[in-house]
Amino acid sequence: MRKIIVLLVIFLLAGCSSTLDINGKITEIKYNDILINEEDFDEVKKLINNTYEKDEDKDLANKLTIKTTNDIYYFSLSDDELKYGGKVADNTKLNSYLQDLTKKYTNKDFYTIDYMKNYEANRDDQTVLLDKTSNYIVINFGEKVSNLKINEIEVENDKFTDVDLLYSEDNVNESKVIIRKSINYENPDIKISFENKYNYVVSIIPTYNSDKDIIEFKTTFEAK
Structure with a gap:
């Protein structure tokens, strides 16, 4: 009788909690809009290895999606x-780690960019050389970058479209790139x-702010 009671207790406890096994090779991890680099997959996988034991009908603020060769986990x-899966685990490390990765991937401290007249x-x-003026956009890099591109753009309904x-x-290979180009004060080009x-x-779009009478560099980061 005692064995039956013990087994019943174990069964009930197992029904109230669950652990998660990620099946298959991880092919993609996305935290909100940020794609996580493959070198950081193992740490994320380790930090989700929790016991999910609380039944709570609530939606937490941040989203994490893990894709594998066998399944997708939300x-x-x-x-x-x-x-x-409808169950909640206490976890004080994962969100902080993912936020730190976001800051690392989108850090702007490794370069400076300035607009200089009569430089x-x-x-x-x-x-x-993009025009014949004496005005320049000067970029200094503290780290190596690749695939430098300069595109002509058009603006329509506050949306930028690459043209040429x-x-x-x-x-x-250079730590400094200089672009001879006057800023278009009417529309970014x-x-x-x-x-x-x-x-x-x-991606950086030099833009004139007429309210502040300054040149701003609108910057976005996007996973390749």
């Missing part, structure tokens, strides 16, 4: 909880893009 998470470029500097490729360079070491494409 999670929601907050700073201290992780939800999967005198050195002969040794790599200079991309004005310049491209696959391997950027070029987009500068390059890839960082995390395979994210950094």
